[in-house]
Amino acid sequence: MISTNQILINSNYNSVIEMNNAITLKKLVTNQSIKIEGLDVYIENQHILKDINLTIPEKSITCIIGPSGCGKSTFLKTLNRMHDESPEVKISGKVFVNDENIYGQHVNVIDTRKKMGLLAQRPCPLPMSIYENVAYGPRIHGIKKRKAINQTVIQYLQYVGLWDEVRDRVRTSATRLSIGQQQRLCLARGLAIEPEYILGDEATSALDPLSTKKIEELFIKLKEKYTIILVTHTLRQAKRIADHIIFMYLGKIIESGSTDEFFNNPKKQLTKEYLSGSFS
Amino acid sequence: MRLLRAVKDKTARYIMLGIAIFTILFLIVIGVSLFFKALPIMKEKSLWILLTSANWKPFKGDYGFLPFIFSTFYVSLIAIIIALPFSILTSIYLNSYASKNVKRLFEPIVDLLSGIPPVIYGVWGTLTIVPLIANKIAPRFVAFSSGYTVLAGGIVLAVMIIPLLISIMVEVFRSIPKEMTDASLSMGATKWQTVKKVILRKSVSGIIAATVLALSRAFGETMAVLMVCGNITQIPHSIFDACYPLPALIANNYGEMLSMPSYESALMFSAFLLFIIVVLFNGLSRFTLNQIERRYQF
Amino acid sequence: MICAAMIILGVLVYIIATVFYRGLPALNLDMITKLPGGGFYLGKEGGVLNAIVGSLYIMIGSLIISILISVPLVMFVNFYLPPKSVFAFLIRFSLDILFGIPSIVYGAFGFALMIYLGIRASLLGGILTVAMLIMPIMMRSFDEITRLLSRDLPDALLSLGATKYEMVKVILRQLMPGLVTAILLAIGRGIGDAATVLFTAGYTDNIPASLNQPAATLPLSIFFQLGSPVEEVQNRAYASAIILTVIILILSFSARYFSSKFSKNKI
Numbered sequence: 001m002i003s004t005n006q007i008l009i010n011s012n013y014n015s016v017i018e019m020n021n022a023i024t025l026k027k028l029v030t031n032q033s034i035k036i037e038g039l040d041v042y043i044e045n046q047h048i049l050k051d052i053n054l055t056i057p058e059k060s061i062t063c064i065i066g067p068s069g070c071g072k073s074t075f076l077k078t079l080n081r082m083h084d085e086s087p088e089v090k091i092s093g094k095v096f097v098n099d100e101n102i103y104g105q106h107v108n109v110i111d112t113r114k115k116m117g118l119l120a121q122r123p124c125p126l127p128m129s130i131y132e133n134v135a136y137g138p139r140i141h142g143i144k145k146r147k148a149i150n151q152t153v154i155q156y157l158q159y160v161g162l163w164d165e166v167r168d169r170v171r172t173s174a175t176r177l178s179i180g181q182q183q184r185l186c187l188a189r190g191l192a193i194e195p196e197y198i199l200g201d202e203a204t205s206a207l208d209p210l211s212t213k214k215i216e217e218l219f220i221k222l223k224e225k226y227t228i229i230l231v232t233h234t235l236r237q238a239k240r241i242a243d244h245i246i247f248m249y250l251g252k253i254i255e256s257g258s259t260d261e262f263f264n265n266p267k268k269q270l271t272k273e274y275l276s277g278s279f280s
Numbered sequence: 281m282r283l284l285r286a287v288k289d290k291t292a293r294y295i296m297l298g299i300a301i302f303t304i305l306f307l308i309v310i311g312v313s314l315f316f317k318a319l320p321i322m323k324e325k326s327l328w329i330l331l332t333s334a335n336w337k338p339f340k341g342d343y344g345f346l347p348f349i350f351s352t353f354y355v356s357l358i359a360i361i362i363a364l365p366f367s368i369l370t371s372i373y374l375n376s377y378a379s380k381n382v383k384r385l386f387e388p389i390v391d392l393l394s395g396i397p398p399v400i401y402g403v404w405g406t407l408t409i410v411p412l413i414a415n416k417i418a419p420r421f422v423a424f425s426s427g428y429t430v431l432a433g434g435i436v437l438a439v440m441i442i443p444l445l446i447s448i449m450v451e452v453f454r455s456i457p458k459e460m461t462d463a464s465l466s467m468g469a470t471k472w473q474t475v476k477k478v479i480l481r482k483s484v485s486g487i488i489a490a491t492v493l494a495l496s497r498a499f500g501e502t503m504a505v506l507m508v509c510g511n512i513t514q515i516p517h518s519i520f521d522a523c524y525p526l527p528a529l530i531a532n533n534y535g536e537m538l539s540m541p542s543y544e545s546a547l548m549f550s551a552f553l554l555f556i557i558v559v560l561f562n563g564l565s566r567f568t569l570n571q572i573e574r575r576y577q578f
Numbered sequence: 579m580i581c582a583a584m585i586i587l588g589v590l591v592y593i594i595a596t597v598f599y600r601g602l603p604a605l606n607l608d609m610i611t612k613l614p615g616g617g618f619y620l621g622k623e624g625g626v627l628n629a630i631v632g633s634l635y636i637m638i639g640s641l642i643i644s645i646l647i648s649v650p651l652v653m654f655v656n657f658y659l660p661p662k663s664v665f666a667f668l669i670r671f672s673l674d675i676l677f678g679i680p681s682i683v684y685g686a687f688g689f690a691l692m693i694y695l696g697i698r699a700s701l702l703g704g705i706l707t708v709a710m711l712i713m714p715i716m717m718r719s720f721d722e723i724t725r726l727l728s729r730d731l732p733d734a735l736l737s738l739g740a741t742k743y744e745m746v747k748v749i750l751r752q753l754m755p756g757l758v759t760a761i762l763l764a765i766g767r768g769i770g771d772a773a774t775v776l777f778t779a780g781y782t783d784n785i786p787a788s789l790n791q792p793a794a795t796l797p798l799s800i801f802f803q804l805g806s807p808v809e810e811v812q813n814r815a816y817a818s819a820i821i822l823t824v825i826i827l828i829l830s831f832s833a834r835y836f837s838s839k840f841s842k843n844k845i
Binding site for chain 2: 579580581582583585586587589590592593596597600647650651653654655658665668669671672673674675676678679680681682683685686687689690691710717741742743744746766767769770771772773776777797800801804815816819822823826827829830831833834
């Protein structure tokens with residue numbers, strides 16, 4: 001059953017689509033940079049991250065690898081201040097995003113988070129329609145015009161390749177999508193707030209191989225405009241998509257470097273052992 | 281726009297904080313205001329006399345609460361004695377023996393029993409339990425009984441607290457780690473031995489807490505008991521005597537006795553008494569249950 | 579053990595059967611569509627519409643109050659306070675105790691409060707007192723359901739840059755079935771309770787036209803009719819009991835339906 005509203009919107013969409021075929025993603029930030037100085041994180045007196053110093057290269061994919069429990073996810077959460085929600089986490093050190101210390105005074109958490117699009121381990125669609133899922137971010141950040149929102153929604157749904165799959169049912173609940181589709185929806189939702197960075201926390205671990213492939217292709221497409229930081233659970237994935245690798249072990253950065261160098265010519269003994277699979 | 285969002289967020293936070301504080305204060309306000317309402321009678325008579333005298337003649341200024349306090353405990357005790365074996369056995373059965381289907385059948389039954397309003401229990405009590413006692417049970421033991429007795433109150437109350445007991449006990453039994461029972465079973469113990477040696481022993485504190493909770497519910501139950509227990513001011517000598525518990529006293533007399541300030545205060549005193557007993561019992565058992573929950577969580 | 583379980587099952591059936599057996603002959607359409615007539619309490623014509631409507635009014639009013647307080651409180655405890663905070667523990671503990679306070683104490687407290695505020699036994703008084711009774715019930719069951727919610731959704735919302743308040747609004751949509759369950763449970767308890775409305779709501783043969791007028795309620799109507807020496811009136815009490823039981827049964831089943839949609843492991 002198609003309501004008149006639906007038809008109206010659909011016709012609206014079509015004109016937007018035509019417009020869109022010409023446009024690529026509009027956002028082009030000139031200098032993105034993440035620089036971390038002397039970061040220490042404690043959770044309930046356990047030293048989780050130890051003296052992290054790091055610069056993350058812009059407009060490329062950086063993969064963080066390491067055995068589980070090494071602090072990868074904790075690290076990722078420090079970048080968009082998600083630890084603010086848990087008082088047992090103590091953070092010291094500086095994290096510069098676009099040359100601003102996000103742990104400094106007078107920093108607006110919301111603005112920081114808006115700069116970071118997060119893709120979580122399991123897709124978590126909001127309890128609303130597909131359309132509303134993508135529209136939610138722009139709406140809360142102050143976009144009111146229907147046309148602008150329409151355009152954003154279609155643009156990003158197209159971008160993640162979901163538009164053609166769901167165009168007849170964008171007004172239906174997002175939970176009915178397959179899990180792979182949900183993850184792409186979450187990516188579109190994250191992109192819709194127009195971030196500069198994309199964080200992925202084992203974003204493909206819940207997905208089937210085909211969906212994983214789609215997401216990976218998207219990441220490669222996205223690095224033209226975004227700086228991407230991924231925590232990954234598989235070495236092969238890091239090999240496939242990363243430009244840079246950071247290897248963490250027990251809260252410390254053991255080695256970092258370009259993918260090529262890291263896999264073919266590791267410098268540290270621990271790295272060699274990890275790559276050869278003697279521990280994981 | 282950003283400012284507006286921040287303001288909305290802050291406002292919502294403070295409203296919620298206010299409500300949270302209000303909820304805690306509410307408990308204190310109830311206690312304190314009942315206390316102040318009860319103060320006049322406590323000034324008039326010593327607490328000791330109020331609690332231990334059996335002399336209840338409001339129109340002459342004698343307020344002895346012993347018959348009511350005694351009745352309350354008596355009825356509740358009978359109820360627990362009847363309800364406890366049923367509840368323990370049923371919970372064990374549901375936890376260790378029953379098939380999935382039986383469990384699924386029992387959940388709504390327990391829910392329904394706890395959902396039926398007290399008045400309906402009262403109706404049921406007057407229709408079935410009271411005549412049963414008057415005609416069948418009592419004549420074997422005593423010469424005459426109207427049926428409106430401690431026993432009737434106890435039975436009706438027992439039926440009312442059984443669902444509460446079962447639902448808590450099933451939770452308590454469930455909180456025992458499966459490894460523990462498995463270990464016992466793998467050593468060749470029979471199911472019943474496991475139940476006796478592992479489950480029951482491990483959940484003694486939980487069962488006690490559930491019992492105390494049920495007792496405090498029983499103390500406060502008003503309508504159903506009022507309808508079947510006779511409401512005669514006396515210290516019941518046997519379970520076939522009529523009795524007059526505290527909540528029934530309040531329900532029957534409050535609202536009509538406002539012309540007598542001391543009487544009103546006396547009734548408020550009984551409400552305060554109930555409040556204190558229930559808060560103490562409740563707090564204690566909730567605390568124990570929380571501890572149990574926490575112990576097995578990690 | 580099976581015996582014990584069977585007896586409990588039997589008692590439930592017995593209770594419902596007894597009420598229906600005695601009440602069914604007296605139950606007719608007049609009961610639910612007519613106000614008590616002139617000689618109603620002597621066995622003449624009429625129904626208990628006054629009590630049904632009164633109960634309904636009181637429930638609606640107290641529901642509005644308690645939803646307005648319960649929902650923010652539960653959201654606050656679960657999403658604003660850290661999971662192990664002392665404050666959250668204190669709130670939950672007070673809720674447990676408030677939950678255990680007998681309805682007669684609420685009734686007495688409510689009445690004392692009404693005298694203090696200068697409200698006489700009325701619809702308003704009944705609403706306030708019943709709200710006190712059902713608030714802890716609603717809060718506790720809603721809290722239990724809310725605690726089951728995984729952290730994924732709040733995290734997803736916050737990472738989109740939502741404020742806490744915006745986050746809570748979306749979470750509430752997700753929790754809607756849970757809230758409905760909590761509300762139905764609260765109605766079930768509130769509508770059947772006589773002790774709270776005994777002094778606070780008063781009793782009348784008419785349908786209250788304003789908040790200041792007294793209101794009849796079903797449980798009290800049953801109680802008063804049962805106290806009558808006339809057999810017809812007593813039978814009508816049983817019929818009213820059927821009405822109340824049926825209402826409760828419907829509520830209970832729908833609560834169960836909603837909660838089974840929501841959580842899988844709960845007795």
